[in-house]
Amino acid sequence: MTEPVVRTEQLTKRYDGLVAVRDLELTIEPGEIYGFLGPNGAGKTTTLLMVLGILKPTAGRIYLWGRPLEDDPLAVKRRVGVVGEHDYIHDHLTADEYLRFFADLYGVPHPAERIGAWLERLGLLEFRTLRARDFSRGMKQKLALARSLLHEPDLLLLDEPVSGLDPHGVVEVRHLLLELNRRGVTIFISSHLLSEVEQTAHRVGIMHRGRLIRQDTIPALRAWLRQEPVLEVELHAPVPHLEAQLRALPVVRGVQANGRRVVVTVTPGADHRGSISQAVAAAGGVIVGMHAHEPTLEEAFLTLTDAAVDRWTS
Numbered sequence: 613m614t615e616p617v618v619r620t621e622q623l624t625k626r627y628d629g630l631v632a633v634r635d636l637e638l639t640i641e642p643g644e645i646y647g648f649l650g651p652n653g654a655g656k657t658t659t660l661l662m663v664l665g666i667l668k669p670t671a672g673r674i675y676l677w678g679r680p681l682e683d684d685p686l687a688v689k690r691r692v693g694v695v696g697e698h699d700y701i702h703d704h705l706t707a708d709e710y711l712r713f714f715a716d717l718y719g720v721p722h723p724a725e726r727i728g729a730w731l732e733r734l735g736l737l738e739f740r741t742l743r744a745r746d747f748s749r750g751m752k753q754k755l756a757l758a759r760s761l762l763h764e765p766d767l768l769l770l771d772e773p774v775s776g777l778d779p780h781g782v783v784e785v786r787h788l789l790l791e792l793n794r795r796g797v798t799i800f801i802s803s804h805l806l807s808e809v810e811q812t813a814h815r816v817g818i819m820h821r822g823r824l825i826r827q828d829t830i831p832a833l834r835a836w837l838r839q840e841p842v843l844e845v846e847l848h849a850p851v852p853h854l855e856a857q858l859r860a861l862p863v864v865r866g867v868q869a870n871g872r873r874v875v876v877t878v879t880p881g882a883d884h885r886g887s888i889s890q891a892v893a894a895a896g897g898v899i900v901g902m903h904a905h906e907p908t909l910e911e912a913f914l915t916l917t918d919a920a921v922d923r924w925t926s
């Protein structure tokens with residue numbers, strides 16, 4: 613049997629009183645694109661830093677290609693490419709110089725050709741002599757991606773890699789990741805948006821307050837999330853504390869309040885418009901419109917990763 617590329621056992625990271633990652637059992641199989649999802653603060657970056665050997669776990673173990681990470685961290689690093697959430701790019705270097713620095717560090721053969729090819733592939737060739745400080749955030753992300761690929765890694769770890777890209781750049785990077793994956797590269801990509809990984813990931817893991825609350829294929833996740841009907845409520849004016857009051861109702865599984873628009877995920881099988889109206893009125897709100905609708909996958913995902921999770925997983 614082939615070993616998973618990444619496997620964690622009871623992986624835990626505590627910061628003083630806070631458990632950033634709790635008993636994480638993660639497996640990433642060879643050749644898969646794994647989407648690591650969760651809202652801000654869920655523990656994604658902490659996990660990634662531990663897998664990279666940059667952050668020391670409080671407890672638990674990490675295996676890469678079946679070997680404990682601490683056995684030979686340097687050998688492992690040669691097989692891994694990383695793009696961090698806030699990659700530090702040496703601002704005074706040009707794109708060319710920056711990539712050259714890393715190509716030398718990794719002993720990349722034919723560096724000039726390879727650097728040129730990646731700059732071209734990522735649409736940065738015309739900016740190769742521009743200093744990184746004059747790059748936009750999206751261009752810096754692409755440059756970091758080029759850097760992570762120079763030494764042809766077998767595993768690519770990406771932390772929110774398209775957060776600064778325009779829609780065209782997002783599609784460009786998506787195509788590149790699919791192409792790399794077809795060539796056998798295993799890809800671990802963290803994001804707080806399901807839509808970002810929906811079209812690429814074979815499997816996703818959902819983190820919530822340090823715990824992995826679900827791990828599934830995209831079709832299975834879609835089927836599971838879609839079971840939840842949604843009521844879209846339009847208010848005359850925003851109502852303070854309405855979100856908490858709605859969450860207290862037994863029929864409510866999740867709430868997303870955004871000014872006058874409130875999206876409430878409810879339990880299936882009954883019409884809950886009456887009880888929601890009453891709760892809004894009791895909170896001092898006036899409803900000017902309400903309709904039930906089939907949530908998009910992203911909406912379902914966003915309502916999933918809130919307090920309702922506690923009720924389901926406890």
Ligand code: ATP
Nearest residue numbers: 627632650651652653654655656657658659697804
């Ligand atoms: P984001 O999408 O915002 O990057 P994330 O899922 O990557 O979020 P982490 O950055 O891993 O989340 O943070 C998990 C939790 O650990 C958060 O509550 C964060 O405040 C906390 N945390 C992270 N680093 C430290 C640190 N050095 N000291 C104390 N707490 C920390």
